[in-house]
Amino acid sequence: MVNPHLWRPTARSMGKSSVKGLTRYNRWSSLAMLEEDEGDRYDWLSNLPDDVLLNIVERLDTTDAVRTSILSTRWKQIAAMLSKINLSVGSFDTEHVRSELTCDVVQANQSMLEATRTMLESRTNQYTIHLLRMQFFLADGSVNIGQTVANTIATKKVGSVELTLLTEKDGSICTHDDLVTHGRQLSSFVDACPNTFSGLARLKLENMRLGEPDFSKIFSISKRLEFLCLFNCDIGYLSFLEVEHPQLRELEILKCDFEMVDLKWLPKLTTLTFTCWESKHYPLSFGFVPLLQTANISNTALSSHKMLKLSEFLGKVTLRELHLNFESEKIWVQPEGPKELWQVFHKLRIVKLSGISEECHLGWTMFVLQGAPSLQELHIEVWDHLCEMVEDEGHRKTLAYSKLKKDAYVEWEAPPSCFKHHNLSVLRVYGFQSDDKFVNYILGVMEVTVGLEDIYLYEKPGCEMCKHKMKKDGYPRTDELRIMLRNIFNRETCSLARVHFPSARM
Secondary structure: OOOOOOOOOHHHHHHHHHHHHHHHHHHHHHHHHHHHHHHHHHHOOOOOHHHHHHHHHHHOOHHHHHHHHOOOHHHHOOOOHOOOOEEEEEOOOOOOOOOOOOHHHHHHHHHHHHHHHHHHHHOOOOEEEEEEEEEEOOOOOHHHHHHHHHHHHOOOOOEEEEEEEOOOOOOOOHHHHHHHHHHHHHHHHHHHHHHHHOOOOOEEEEEEEOOOHHHHHHHOOOOOOOEEEEEEOOOHHHHHHHOOOOOOOOOEEEOEEEEEEEOOOOOOOEEEEEEOOOOOOOOOEEEEEEOOOEEEOOOOOHHHHHHOOOHHHHHOOOOOEEEEEEOOOOOEOOOOOOHHHHHHHHHOOOOEEEEEEEOOOOHHHHHHHHHHHOOEEEEEEEEEOOOOOOOOOOHHHHHHOOOOOOOOOOOOOOOOOOOEEOOEEEEEEEEOOHHHHHHHHHHHHHHHHHOOOOOEEEEOOOHHHHHOOOOOOOOOOOOHHHHHHHHHHHHHHOOOOOOOOOOOOO
16 A cells, blocks of 8 residues: 655755765766866767757656756756656755754755746746646745746646645644644645645645635635645544545545545545544545545554444445555454445455454455455455554553454355356465465465466565564475465366465565
8 A cells, every 4th residue: 555654854864865966966067077078079968859858858857857957058958848847845955964853944945945946937938847746845935935836837838736735843743733833834825825726736735734614725726636635634633524626536535533524526536545534433425426446445443443334334436446454453344245235346356455464364355256246356465564563452452452353343254155256367465374374265265266367475564664573474485385385276176376476575
């Protein structure tokens, strides 16, 4: 699954970026001096046609593309021809290494403003900006940056505009007052730069508590908005958010404290990502979303979280791809029968079940095969993400994690002996172990699938932070063990599926 955190620069990361940027700058300077000393020997690149030279330069990031202008007079023209401009705080500052975040924000936005004006105000209408991507702090200087972008949208040929607004404090250290302050900063920014929002195609917001009119205002003036990401945003703890927009295609609501989000009227929405809710009821309501095809839903469930019945939760939505992530904690989906799931599942092509704790059995996942007759790929990921899990029993009790086994609430019935699935072609199992639980599960899938072609068995996923905590696993790493497993699968079933042991992880 996609990482839910928005990227944010810090004092340390900016310092490293500055050093790296300065190194690149020196490299270009050395090349320029070499060209000047040795005449036309290296001038073959500058003599390329504009479209070819532009194609080469646009493969660099914007920072390096701008630095090529020092090579010669010819190269100075290239920066004004770029069709993709990606400007973010920290990428243009090559002078300061800072230690205090408040200083970072002020200087970073100032450097960002200078870079924005340099890149945008000198451009002519001869060349279209197909993509303008901006990322800066919602703080001192942000209004000036926003107004420069608004002027560019109004006077230049601009296609898609993306805006990411970072807050001065990271979400992990934000207090209630910080969230309110950030919300007020955004409200002031919107009032000062309405034309910036009117041209937006993509918007990312983080760490703020807004008033209900603020969301309504953003939705109403951002008429071209196609993508919206809200990270740690709300309009009050356990509040209600209603979303209506004629153009929105992708919506991400990540770690937000809403009691309920009502997708009331989103006629073009195709992709939804929703993570981490505190509501004890269904956290989403699906209204008019006729084109919704992909849903990514993730939660670290507590004992008080309601078991979700997908037939009720998703209502009349008909999906093609579904990703559920249990974050190595309680399984919060209640398996249902084919009749109940028909409306939601009958067009499903891909299902991914991630973050299944290693203490859980896997048989319950068979309800997906029973309810999704058109399913082509099934992904199962089993692992305990130790660096994010709460292992201390006292701490788990304080946080209201379930005391029972993590699949204790799951009720399911094995498929009838006559059941066969005719469309599944690929099974991927991440975190595979050479034990009865995994082997029997794979044999069970092979027995009920008629057209299974490939089975991919991956080793346990793991991040660098929790590798030292991971116990020695039972993944088959030798040819001898892999041949033995293939023989077991071939001997026990009539399936012709190929069994693979890829080295890459999910």
